[in-house]
Amino acid sequence: MSGLNSGDKKLRNNALTIFSAAALAVCLWLAPTFIDAYKVRIINLIAINAILGLSLNLIYGMGGMFSLGHSGFMAIGAYVSAILIITPDQKQLMWILDPISPWVMNLQAPFLLSLIAAGVAAAFFGVLISIPVLRLGGDYLGIATLGFSEIIRILITNLTPITNGPLGLKGIPPHASLLMSYGCLAVMLLCVTRLMRSNFGNVVRAVRDDEVAAKTMGIDTFRIRVLVFTLGCFGGGVGGALMGNLITTIDPKMFMITQTYSLLMIVVVGGLGSMTGSVVGAILITTMLEWLRFVENPITIGSLNIPGIPGMRMVIFSVLLIAVIIFRREGIMGMREFSWGWLLRDAKKGGAK
Amino acid sequence: MSNENDFALRLDGVTIQFGGLVAVNDLTMNVPRKGIIGLIGPNGAGKTSAFNVITGFYKPNKGYVEFRGRDGAVSRITGLPPHRVCQAGLARTFQNIRLFGSETAIQNVMIGSYVRQRGRWWMNLVPFTFPGASREEEEIRANALALLERLGLGAYAETPASSLPYGAQRRLEIARALATKPEFLLLDEPAAGMNPQESAELLKFIRSLRDEFDLSILLIEHDMKVVMGVCEYIWVLDQGTLIADGSPEDIRMNPKVVEAYLGKEAAHA
Numbered sequence: 001m002s003g004l005n006s007g008d009k010k011l012r013n014n015a016l017t018i019f020s021a022a023a024l025a026v027c028l029w030l031a032p033t034f035i036d037a038y039k040v041r042i043i044n045l046i047a048i049n050a051i052l053g054l055s056l057n058l059i060y061g062m063g064g065m066f067s068l069g070h071s072g073f074m075a076i077g078a079y080v081s082a083i084l085i086i087t088p089d090q091k092q093l094m095w096i097l098d099p100i101s102p103w104v105m106n107l108q109a110p111f112l113l114s115l116i117a118a119g120v121a122a123a124f125f126g127v128l129i130s131i132p133v134l135r136l137g138g139d140y141l142g143i144a145t146l147g148f149s150e151i152i153r154i155l156i157t158n159l160t161p162i163t164n165g166p167l168g169l170k171g172i173p174p175h176a177s178l179l180m181s182y183g184c185l186a187v188m189l190l191c192v193t194r195l196m197r198s199n200f201g202n203v204v205r206a207v208r209d210d211e212v213a214a215k216t217m218g219i220d221t222f223r224i225r226v227l228v229f230t231l232g233c234f235g236g237g238v239g240g241a242l243m244g245n246l247i248t249t250i251d252p253k254m255f256m257i258t259q260t261y262s263l264l265m266i267v268v269v270g271g272l273g274s275m276t277g278s279v280v281g282a283i284l285i286t287t288m289l290e291w292l293r294f295v296e297n298p299i300t301i302g303s304l305n306i307p308g309i310p311g312m313r314m315v316i317f318s319v320l321l322i323a324v325i326i327f328r329r330e331g332i333m334g335m336r337e338f339s340w341g342w343l344l345r346d347a348k349k350g351g352a353k
Numbered sequence: 354m355s356n357e358n359d360f361a362l363r364l365d366g367v368t369i370q371f372g373g374l375v376a377v378n379d380l381t382m383n384v385p386r387k388g389i390i391g392l393i394g395p396n397g398a399g400k401t402s403a404f405n406v407i408t409g410f411y412k413p414n415k416g417y418v419e420f421r422g423r424d425g426a427v428s429r430i431t432g433l434p435p436h437r438v439c440q441a442g443l444a445r446t447f448q449n450i451r452l453f454g455s456e457t458a459i460q461n462v463m464i465g466s467y468v469r470q471r472g473r474w475w476m477n478l479v480p481f482t483f484p485g486a487s488r489e490e491e492e493i494r495a496n497a498l499a500l501l502e503r504l505g506l507g508a509y510a511e512t513p514a515s516s517l518p519y520g521a522q523r524r525l526e527i528a529r530a531l532a533t534k535p536e537f538l539l540l541d542e543p544a545a546g547m548n549p550q551e552s553a554e555l556l557k558f559i560r561s562l563r564d565e566f567d568l569s570i571l572l573i574e575h576d577m578k579v580v581m582g583v584c585e586y587i588w589v590l591d592q593g594t595l596i597a598d599g600s601p602e603d604i605r606m607n608p609k610v611v612e613a614y615l616g617k618e619a620a621h622a
């Protein structure tokens with residue numbers, strides 16, 4: 001690519017990005033007619049997990065804040081969106097333990113607005129939890145967010161008039177089509193990329209790498225941290241809402257610590273601080289989690305009969321996580337990002353050999 | 354000093370204690386506008402601690418610090434958090450270089466300019482929505498590059514700070530501090546680890562920066578010989594206490610200073 005100056009390169013890269021995004025959109029649009037529903041669902045789940053991974057990466061990888069509360073923010077988003085898009089008639093039928101509170105019954109919003117509301121609600125709780133914890137220096141953020149997500153789960157289980165308690169919500173309108181999920185992912189990738197490439201992105205990394213030096217540069221590190229955490233929570237809320245729309249059923253048990261754990265896997269495997277890494281991580285971890293389901297089924301090898309062991313998936317998963325941490329701590333992408341220049345250069349090198 | 358009322362920075366009775374240890378004891382000093390003032394003293398004299406009080410990292414047990422801006426307004430900066438001190442117009446470097454190691458040289462300088470950046474983070478989310486903010490980003494990048502070139506670091510713009518040679522890292526820290534558009538610069542042993550010739554060059558360079566950026570400079574230096582050539586006035590600390598102040602000639606002759614230094618140096622040898 002020696003013949004191109006930087007302006008041409010930018011043009012070429014943008015053209016390549018737009019072209020491949022369009023090609024991907026066509027593929028996704030055709031996918032449901034050619035692939036069975038189960039696979040379509042997994043492809044969809046990849047996008048949602050990428051959104052969730054990306055939002056956690058914003059907090060953990062780019063902001064350097066170890067948070068174990070992402071499932072809590074997902075839950076908030078999922079419930080807010082579901083309550084807004086399920087019709088009052090449906091709600092009336094669903095609440096059987098306790099009568100539904102009337103204002104919850106009458107709350108209604110179109111799907112896209114419900115997504116934004118989900119993000120805003122999660123972000124609101126993000127501010128609420130991060131201000132006191134980050135004031136104390138942030139050392140206890142992991143524990144505090146873990147506690148927070150448990151509290152959210154227990155609140156959801158018990159606030160029956162609002163959440164229908166342990167029964168959860170069923171029959172959520174399935175708005176999360178392939179194109180919708182990938183569209184959300186594209187918007188999010190674009191925003192996060194632009195954010196992290198701007199000077200604000202430099203500042204976020206500076207706060208992560210050396211808080212004392214950042215303060216000396218006049219940066220209110222506390223504010224930056226709260227802001228980044230809140231933005232990550234917004235993404236968690238949107239991701240949770242999409243998840244609810246994909247599965248069409250949500251209940252408190254969906255949002256346990258194992259959910260956060262899978263997201264952490266995505267972030268760590270993909271590369272802490274790498275946006276495209278989170279997408280790669282989402283593809284790998286989502287397919288692997290599905291593929292590993294077979295180990296929980298009874299297996300017969302010749303005369304040997306292995307009974308299904310529930311939870312085996314997570315055991316294998318944990319071993320893999322440990323392996324990643326030992327052998328490739330920086331994850332697949334490290335802190336790098338995918339770029340066309342990088343791909344084309346590599347392809348060229350490969351061709352020359 | 355000669356004109357008490359033309360100070361840029363003034364410490365009045367500043368005392369800092371760590372448990373039983375008095376790191377700085379009742380320090381009263383001032384730095385005139387556009388001066389290059391030295392703060393010297395043997396190891397552990399309390400020089401860095403004094404810097405940490407001025408820049409808001411330590412709260413003094415007693416005393417206060419006042420800063421007078423170019424506009425003449427005097428404000429008390431004791432009690433302000435470090436980022437507010439920087440916003441008020443004071444920038445510093447560290448004795449043990451503290452660059453953002455994984456960021457490139459130009460990014461380090463751009464981070465310095467953030468404190469004066471007007472565009473907000475959300476203005477860059479959607480392309481073409483806030484042309485003013487994008488223009489400002491470009492200006493910040495261009496200014497950062499110009500600043501790097503001014504400090505002889507142009508060739509390192511895209512190099513991660515941690516892989517720069519030692520002397521370049523020291524200068525990059527100065528560039529980053531200048532990017533915050535300070536009125537007052539605090540340099541903690543800027544020439545540490547350099548040979549006599551390199552440090553003489555650097556100090557001469559610092560002097561030219563003072564004129565170019567209209568700065569008042571307070572610099573800590575360990576090596577007395579180095580500081581004599583560049584500073585107009587010198588304050589000497591020993592074990593937290595001010596033992597002398599005056600022009601370089603006065604300080605050179607002062608028996609107390611000679612004793613504090615020679616005593617130490619003899620002990621080291």
Ligand SMILES: Nc1ncnc2c1ncn2[C@@H]1O[C@H](COP(=O)(O)OP(=O)(O)OP(=O)(O)O)[C@@H](O)[C@H]1O
Pocket residue numbers: 371374375376394395396397398399400401402403448575
């Ligand atoms: N945060 C702290 N906690 C406890 N003691 C401290 C702290 N900071 C400094 N001190 C002590 O205060 C005294 C003065 O330290 P300071 O770093 O200010 O000296 P200095 O003049 O900068 O010395 P040097 O030339 O070695 O840099 C030392 O005895 C040091 O151990």
Ligand SMILES: [Mg+2]
Pocket residue numbers: 400401402448
């Ligand atoms: Mg020191």
